[in-house]
Amino acid sequence: MTVLRGNHEDMLLNVISAPEPGDRALDLWLWNGGELSLLPFARAHRAWFEALPYYAIRGPYLLVHAGVRPGVPLEDQRERDLIWIREPFLSQDHGLPYTVVHGHSITNDFEIERRNRRIGIDTGAFLSGKLTALRLEFETAS
Incomplete structure (x- = not known):
């Protein structure tokens, strides 16, 4: 199995870097179906997401x-x-x-x-x- 970085993973990484209310990255994440409840999981596994190849x-x-x-x-x-x-x-x-x-x-x-x-x-x-x-x-x- 091969796991790649896609646009949703990229948006997620942008959100966990600077998730301030009204932040464009957060708005884009939510508009594309992202959930605030996923942010703690994403923060805990940030290195895994960052290591995904393009x-x-x-x-x-x-x-x-x-x-x-x-x-x-x-x-x-x-x-x-x-x-x-x-x-x-x-x-x-x-x-x-x-x-x-x-x-x-x-x-x-x-x-x-x-x-x-x-x-x-x-x-x-x-x-x-x-x-x-x-x-x-x-x-x-x-």
Whole structure:
């Protein structure tokens, strides 16, 4: 199993850094479904959240929360794009030598979506009640 940093983890880290009433980070967290009751848990596990990678490479797959900026080499990708991007990633070929596996953008019909060397796995759990996991199989060098 691979756990990555996404936009909600990033917002949570911003909130536990400066959670003052009226703070923009706190407002953004609450507006995106965050709960004040999660803050003590998040503070207790802050180091774990901070250590989450923005992406992972597994064989021919690049795992990332939201996507990548098309035409930009992996080492030059901005963290913000990796956790927030939708367009132009969803409509253009990304140009990287991987199949990009991502969430963040709810797929059509709440089903796994395969197109343009990407696999979208966000099936809109908060709307559809369907939480998706994907098992990737590939050869590894020994």
